[in-house]
Amino acid sequence: MASALMNVTASALNWVSVSFDAPLARAVVFGFPVDGHLVVEGLLIAVILFQLSRKSYKPPKKPLTEKEIDELCEEWIPESLHPPITEEMLAQPPILESAAETHTVIDGQEVVNFASANYLGLIGHEKIIDSCVSSLKKYGVGSCGPRGFYGTIDVHLDCETRIAKFLGTPDSILYSYGISTIFSVIPAFCKKGDIIVADEGVNWAVQNGLYLSRSTVVYFKHNDMTSLESTLEKITRQNYKRAEKMRRYIVVEAVYQNSGQVAPLDEIIRLKEKHRFRVILDESNSFGVLGNSGRGLAEHYGVPIEKIDIITAGMGNALATDGGFCTGSVRVVDHQRLSSSGYVFSASLPPYLATAAIGAVNYLEENPTILASLRNNIASLRKGLSDVPGLTMASSPLSPFVFLKLKKSTGSPKNDLQLLDKIVDRVLKEDSIFIVTTKRSALDKCPLPVGIRLFVSAGHSESDLLKASESLKRVAASVLSELI
C-alpha cells in the first residue's frame, strides 16, 4: 500500500518537474522554432483578457444644450384652444320668460312646453313654493360648505331619511347636482382591476364615471338581454379563479336618456344572481314615474328593492328640483360618505332645494293618482304620433318622454341633426309648440341615433297633446318630403 502511494506521488512529481522544465524546451510556431512556448501562450491569454476588459463602442450621448432647447421652444406653435367657429356653434337656445311649466312664454308668446322633464307637473306648485320660501328665509340660499365642514343642514338629513322611507331602503345620501351623482358613485365603488359590464347606450355622465373608475369596461348591445347573458358568461369563465377578490358590476339605466327604452329588471336580476354581479341602476327618468306609487322600476317589475345593490337618481326630473341621491344598504351608503369625490369635495345642496324635494316626495305619496294622468297623457300622445311621416317612435310605451327618430337616416348624425333642427324650429315658430332635438357633445361616445324628444307632463291637457301631434305631422311632412 505504502509503496504504491509512494510510486504514484513520485510519478506525479516527475510529471510536474518535466512540464516545469518545458519552457526551456523547443516549440514550433508557424514553422519557426520558438523558445519557451508557455511564454507565448501566456502572452496570448494576456491579450485576450485586455480586449475583453475594454468597453464596447457606444456612440456618445449628447443631451440637448440650453440653446437648442430655446430654439425648440421658439419653433413650437400650439393649436388654438377652440376649433374654428362654425354656423351651428352660433345657435342660441330659446330664452324662457316665465316658469318652465306646461305653458310657458318665449319671446313674448305663449307656447306649449314639451321640453321640460316636469313629469308630475310640480313646477309652480303652490305648497312646495311656500315651503321653499320659508326655507329661504330661515337658511338663506347656499349652504356655504361641504358636508364634512358645517355644510350639513338638518333639512339634508330629513330629506335623506324621507327618500329612504319612501323607497323602503335603510338609508340614502344626497348629492348637490344631478349628473355628478352617477359619475361620483361609480368611481367610489369600482377601482382598477374590477370589471364593469355596461349598456352601450348609457349617457355621458355614466360614461365619464366608467372612465374615471379605471376599471375594465365591457359594453353589451343596447337593452339586449341575450348579449348581456353571453357577456356575463364569457367574463365568469375567464375570471373564475379571481372571483372572490374581484368586484363585478352591471351598470344600466332604468329609462335610457338616449333612446327611451326601459331595462327589463327581472331578467337583469336573474342574470346578476346567477353570475354574482352587483347592479348599479340609474333611475333619473323613472323615479316618480314607474310603478303603482311611483317608487321606480323595482316596483314596476315587482322586484324587492333589496335585490338592487345601488340605485342612483337625479332629482331634476320628476321631483322638479335639483340635485341627486343614491340609496342602497347601509354599507353602500356609508362607504360613499368618505370616498365619493362629488360628496366630499363639493359644497352641499342648497337647503331650499332639499325642502322642495321633501315636499315633492310628500305630494307623490299623498296623490298617487297623478301617475294615472301621466300614463294617460303618454298613451294619447303616442297614439297621436304613431303616424308621423318620416319619423318613428323608438321609445318604450312606459317611458315618460317620447323619442322620435328618422325612419331613414341620411347617413351622418350631423345631417340628421340639421333636418331635425329644421323641423323643431318650424314647429316652434308656426304652431308655438316647444320640442327639442337630442344634442350630442363631441365627447359623447354613444352610438345610438339622434332624434326628437317630447317630455310628457301630468299637467298637459288633451288639447295640448292633440295640437302637438297635428303640428308635428304637418311640419315633418313638409320638411322631410323634400328628401323622401
Added chain:
Amino acid sequence: MVRLPYLTALTTLFSYGLLFAFGQLRDFFRKLIDWTKSKDLKGYAPICLGLEDFYTRRLYLRIQDCFGRPIASAPDAWFDVVERYSNDNNKTLHRTSNTTKCLNLGSYNYLGFAAADEYCTPHVIESLRKYSPGTCSVRVDGGTTKLHTELEELVARFVGKPAAILFGMGYVTNSAIIPALIGKGGLIISDSLNHNSIVNGARGSGATVRVFQHNNPSHLEEVLREQIAEGQPRTHRPWKKIIVIVEGIYSMEGELCKLPEIIAVCKKYKAYTYLDEAHSIGAVGKSGRGVCELLGVDPADVDIMMGTFTKSFGSCGGYIAASKEIIQYLKYTCPAHLYATSMSPPAVQQVISAIKIILGEDGSNRGAQKLARIRENSNFFRSELQKMGFEVLGDNDSPVMPIMLYNPAKIPAFSRECLRQNVAVVTVAFPATPLLLARARICISASHSREDLIKGLEVISKVGDLVGIKYFPAEPPKYEQDRKKLE
C-alpha cells in the same frame, strides 16, 4: 411654507405608528371573532378589501364626531350646531333636538351673504315665485331663462372678460370643461396642491398630466422647457397644446398664487393659463374682482378664468369666463351644458343681487363696506394669532388661515374643546392634507364683528395652551396693550 420641527415630526410619526399598530391588533381580533360567524356575502367580493378602508375604520371613525356636524340655522357668523350622541363609541351618531349657539369660524361665507339679506332675499323670493325652484331641463333645451343670460353678462362684466358661461355646480365645472378644451396629445401642467375637481377633470380629459412644485414659477419654467423639448411620451411628436392650471387662493394653505410670474412664464412659452378662483373671487381685491385685481394682472392675460358662487356670493354653481369664441365653442360641446339640469333660478337671482351689491349698483355702499371689513378682519385675526405664538399659514389679505396641529391626537382635542366653549372650527387631516401636516382651518367672514373675533381669539388661545400647539414664542396681544394704555 411649513417648517416642521424635528421633535414634532418624530412625535407625530410615533402617534400614527401607535394608531396603526392598535388598528392592526383590533383587525386581528375582529377576524378571530368573525371566523365562526358566517359572512353574508354569498360569493360576492366585499366592497372594500383588506387595507383599503383601514384608515376609515380604525382612525377616522374614532374622531367622527369632529366632522360632518349638522347645523340647524343659516351658516352666518353665529349658528346653531345640533348636538349628537353615540352609543357605540362613535361608530354611528344620532341627532338630538338640542342645539348650541356657536361662533362660526368654518363656513365659506366671506362676504356675509349666507343668511337672509335685506336686499337679496326679497328679489330671490320674487324670482322663486315667478320661475319655480327648478327648470327640469338642460340649458340647451328649455332651461335658459332671462335670469341666466343676465347673470352671464353680469359675470363677464364683473370679472373683466368678454363672455361667460354658467354651470349649476362648481365641481362639475372643472370636471366637464377641461376635457372639452384639451384631449389626447395635449399636456396639462398643474400645481401640486390643486383641488380634487381639477385632478378629476385632468384625468378625464385623456391628456398627459405633469405636476410642478407648489407656487414655484422657476420650477414651472423648468418643466415647460423640458416638456416642449421632449414632446409627447414615446413618440416625441410636438404637443398639441399646453394648459397650466393654478388656483387663486389655495384652500388648505391660505396663500395666494404668484400670478404675475406664472403668467410671464406661460406667455414666454406660449402655454395657455387656466385660473381657478373658487376662493378668491369676491373676497380679495379692492373691488372684489379676485387675485387679478389684487396682484395687478390684466384679466386679458389669463386665457380662462373659472370661479364658483358658493363661497363669496352665498349661492351655488360655477362659471367660466373667457373670450367669445371659446365660450361659443363650450356652449356647443361642453357636456355639463348639454346634459345637466340648468342652475336653479332663485340661486341665479341671488348671485345677480350679490354682484350688484358688490359693484355698488344697488344704490348703497354696503359692498365696499363688506370688502373693507373682510380685509380688516382677516389681517387683524391673522396678526393676533401669530402674536399668540400659533403657526399660521397663508398670506396677508387672504381670508383663509390654517393653524398647524401636526399631531393626530390634537385634532379631536382642539375641535371638541373649542366646541365646548361655543366656537366651531374645522379641522382637516389626511387625506385632504399630507399625513404629518394636520391643521385647523379658520375662514373669516365680513359678517364677523370685532367682538366676535376677540371672543374667538380668546377661546382659541385658551384651547391652544391646553392642547399645546403654540409652537412659536408669543407676544402680548394688541387689544390688551390698547386696553392697558387706556386704563
